[in-house]
Amino acid sequence: MAKYFIAFLLVVSSVYGQQPESDCPEKNGVFADSLQCDRYYECENFVLSEKLCDDGLVFADLGANSGIGGRCDFPFNVDCTGRAELQPANATANCPRQNGYFAHSDPTICNQFFFCSSGQANLITCPDGLVFNPNTGTCSWPGEANRIGCQSKDVVAFDCPARVLEAEPTGPQFIDPLYADPTDCQYFYVCIGGKEPRRNGCTTGLVFNDLTKRCDRPRNVPDCVDWYKTSEGDLLEPDVLEEEIVPAPKRTNIAGRS
Structure with a gap:
């Protein structure tokens, strides 16, 4: 379970005795903010440092057993439920934020998207028949991406024929014809x-x-x-x-x- 840093915690104690006043919940470690998903805190010997992920990334609390505690990652890899606040966006051309994967600004262009790194946009085109899926940052089938205006009927020039059940079907039969x-x-x-x-x-x-x-x-x-x-x-x-x-x-x- 993720450990969230709560700003109003001011004093912590150790099993070995009272420690100097500190905002750190533990002597060493990194901790997710309880309200803002791209902010976190680093504690070193009870000394607190407030940090922000690069614009477009959010903090993933990986737990003490991970060996690294946490890291900044893309939003589709992190559950920000209950702490949806983010730092102000620093947008550039085709990049709503400095880092991340973003759909094309034209909602009718489903098969292209931008990968942004430090504000530099790189246009990527999906293979034929696929569309950008903002939930994974990859290309997916339209039904999996489930984007408004980017369904199969919007991007594929083919309608599946209505299936007719035959009393004695001939030829190979498929669940997905x-x-x-x-x-x-x-x-x-x-x-x-x-x-x-x-x-x-x-x-x-x-x-x-x-x-x-x-x-x-x-x-x-x-x-x-x-x-x-x-x-x-x-x-x-x-x-x-x-x-x-x-x-x-x-x-x-x-x-x-x-």
């Missing part, structure tokens, strides 16, 4: 729970086979036969698929008759 990307043979969509589309792709040289629901050779998918054909007429596809690799049979050593 797969559908070919109608604009690109190499890609397909996984519909999580049949509703949220996530775009995935086959290895370069392969295309998605909507009948088998697997990545396959272009020659096996009529609409994608020429997908990788070059200007010289050559097809760029792997020499062999993984499932076509058959291991050699094990040799059995049979002792000869004497």
Whole structure:
């Protein structure tokens, strides 16, 4: 459990006797402030020093067993419940605070964000189909980031078809069904729970086979036969698929008759 420094504690005692008057709850250590998440206190031989994390970072009380007591970290790694106060922000261009991960100022741009270090902004673009997740400081699927205006319907040009329950279904059945990307043979969509589309792709040289629901050779998918054909007429596809690799049979050593 985190130990919070309470400003009105003025005197502490030791099991070995009365110590000189001090605001330190212990002789040595670092302690989170009880109200402000980016402020903490360091005690050395009962001498108190008040400290602030760099703008954009907050203090994480790691406990005495951690060996370091605590450290300044990004807000998404720290629980600031009950001590939400922060130092005044020192904003710069594209950086609401000097340090941290921040969404693009344009709310319609979901797949880009800024990593700020000492007020210097670095623009980062998420891989196709992902959006910035401010809860983790990383790129996530839209449903995981759960940002207003950045849901799957806002960033993915594909709607999962309504699922129809068949009395005698044919072909592979999936809890999260797969559908070919109608604009690109190499890609397909996984519909999580049949509703949220996530775009995935086959290895370069392969295309998605909507009948088998697997990545396959272009020659096996009529609409994608020429997908990788070059200007010289050559097809760029792997020499062999993984499932076509058959291991050699094990040799059995049979002792000869004497």
